[in-house]
Amino acid sequence: MKNLRVPARPEFLESIRAYVLQMAAAAGASDSVLFRIELAIEEALTNIFKYAYSETGGELEVACSVSSDPERTLTVVIRDWGVHFDPLRCEPPDISQDLNDRPVGGLGIFLIRKIADRVVYCPLKNGNQLALSFNVP
Amino acid sequence: MSLTVSSVEKQPGIFIVSAFGSLDTNTHQILEKKMDFLITNGAAKVITLDMKDVEYISSMGVRVILKTKKELSKKGGVFLIAHVQPQIKRVFEIINALPSLQIFASIEELDDYLAEMQRQVLDGHA
Numbered sequence: 001m002k003n004l005r006v007p008a009r010p011e012f013l014e015s016i017r018a019y020v021l022q023m024a025a026a027a028g029a030s031d032s033v034l035f036r037i038e039l040a041i042e043e044a045l046t047n048i049f050k051y052a053y054s055e056t057g058g059e060l061e062v063a064c065s066v067s068s069d070p071e072r073t074l075t076v077v078i079r080d081w082g083v084h085f086d087p088l089r090c091e092p093p094d095i096s097q098d099l100n101d102r103p104v105g106g107l108g109i110f111l112i113r114k115i116a117d118r119v120v121y122c123p124l125k126n127g128n129q130l131a132l133s134f135n136v137p
Numbered sequence: 138m139s140l141t142v143s144s145v146e147k148q149p150g151i152f153i154v155s156a157f158g159s160l161d162t163n164t165h166q167i168l169e170k171k172m173d174f175l176i177t178n179g180a181a182k183v184i185t186l187d188m189k190d191v192e193y194i195s196s197m198g199v200r201v202i203l204k205t206k207k208e209l210s211k212k213g214g215v216f217l218i219a220h221v222q223p224q225i226k227r228v229f230e231i232i233n234a235l236p237s238l239q240i241f242a243s244i245e246e247l248d249d250y251l252a253e254m255q256r257q258v259l260d261g262h263a
Contacts, residue, residue, distance in 0.1 A: 042161060100206065
């Protein structure tokens with residue numbers, strides 16, 4: 001399937017989500033894996049809107065591929081042309097605290113790391129690339 | 138995806154908020170506005186979020202739940218949740234929110250809890 005390139009704005013979340021989930025469903029992802037993919041993609045995209053393009057607008061490109069090995073891994077690669085932002089270097093929230101004592105934000109990247117089977121960040125000369133992989137049972 | 142939210146006041150200050158749809162980046166503000174309104178204008182003491190028809194939640198949705206719980210707690214109120222679907226519960230589990238959230242499996246269970254709360258309040262004022 002052709003890559004999807006759209007403006008990096010929240011109103012395009014739905015079309016990206018539909019594109020990725022269609023690929024994942026075709027690859028045989030179960031409902032629980034589809035939920036994890038949907039959540040990780042949304043969190044990753046929200047970070048691009050917030051950090052990579054915090055001051056300027058821009059575009060992002062999403063590509064999906066499924067490995068042909070017996071593990072059947074679905075990989076979603078998200079590329080943007082914004083400022084460098086490595087989500088893997090963010091300090092994780094302290095989830096041992098009672099909810100009333102915790103800051104209310106900062107959970108998106110934590111969730112990505114917990115629900116994707118593999119996360120690889122690559123800074124590019126002019127932007128960022130994040131690859132999220134999921135084992136499709 | 139979309140989100141619709143409605144509320145009923147079961148007793149003065151005791152609200153049940155029912156959400157239907159997806160609690161995500163594009164929809165969380167709908168719930169946030171409703172909760173803010175009930176806390177500031179509705180003088181809510183107890184808010185129960187019925188999540189029976191919430192099929193999806195992202196960190197932005199979780200943020201609204203955490204914020205509501207905090208705001209109510211600051212005002213001496215209580216935030217409760219009813220009917221959480223397994224995938225949503227899994228998200229709460231990942232962020233270790235389950236120990237601090239009061240989640241009820243049914244409205245009957247919730248009603249029993251609220252009746253007990255009311256009984257304790259009445260006893261306290263007796």
